[in-house]
Amino acid sequence: MQSLYVDGDTRMHKLSPRIKLIVLALLGVILFLTDRISLLALAAVVGSVLYFAVGMSLREALVRLRPVFLVILFVALFSLLFNPLHDAMTTVLRLITLMLFAAMVTATTTIxxxxxxxxxxxxxxxxxxxxxxxxxxxxxxxxxxxxxxxxxxxxxxxxxxxxxxxxxxxxxxxxxxxxxxxxxxxxxxxxxxxxxxxxx
Structure with missing residues (x-):
């Protein structure tokens, strides 16, 4: 079997798995307590920086995200059909941010x-x-x-x-x-x- 773990020596690799899981859980709560586009976009940028700094090649990093991006794209299209633009954008940004942070945690934490x-x-x-x-x-x-x-x-x-x-x-x-x-x-x-x- 393959593993999502990426061998490395970054700060995220050295960080305690318990802290990463707790922060991820808290982040999931915080993201759904705000609907400010600017804050959600900033969180997505931070998640991107942390994820792409794990140590993978750009191609491998994008390939890992592709299946989840397809799901988010489907959710985005569905949300645009039934919700105002602002609500659709907040939903998509929340999902993207959570996806990036979760991907970073799984890439820096062994099974x-x-x-x-x-x-x-x-x-x-x-x-x-x-x-x-x-x-x-x-x-x-x-x-x-x-x-x-x-x-x-x-x-x-x-x-x-x-x-x-x-x-x-x-x-x-x-x-x-x-x-x-x-x-x-x-x-x-x-x-x-x-x-x-x-x-x-």
Whole structure:
């Protein structure tokens, strides 16, 4: 499996994963408490600077963002149809800012660090009997780890369609993507159970 982590020695790499996750959570709250275009645009610029300073090439950095940008573009078009321009712009800027900061966090934090921090943060919920902290950490780690795999698999399906001269449709790409993803999920779940991880 691939990883979203980018090996590096930047300040963001050295920053504690706990601090990065807490700041990301607070940022998500703050962004939705303001509708000032200037502040949201400034936050997006700061997010861009931090993300592109992680240590990736420009092409790799843009390729990583492409799937999320397509979703944001769809949301932007939908928002423009049903909302005033100002509201549509604030929505898009919020999403772009969160995307850039989240991408920066995942690029500078290893999967093991993610799992450790999420497990720690879910500890209070485990004490009151709501969840198992280890299961939450494992689930989040697997989701982060699966993202590049799903993106690459979608690209392979598209290339297979193009090689056969088939028109690329959502119905003909989404179904095999879901089937392959679920198959891998079953394999990983079986491996986890075989090692007794969830029983611990």
């Amino acid at each position: 093991s660090a993610f799992i450790d921090e999420i497990t720690f943060l879910a500890g209070p919920l485990e004490k009151i009997g709501l969840v198992r902290a280890a299961d939450i950490g494992l689930a989040v780690g697997l989701v982060v780890r699966f993202v590049p795999e799903i993106v690459d698999r979608y690209g392979a399906i598209r290339e297979a369609h193009e090689a056969r001269g088939l028109k690329i449709r959502l119905s003909t790409t989404l179904v095999p993507l879901i089937i392959l993803t679920l198959r891998d999920a079953d394999s990983i779940a079986a491996a986890i159970d075989a090692r007794g991880i969830r029983r611990h």
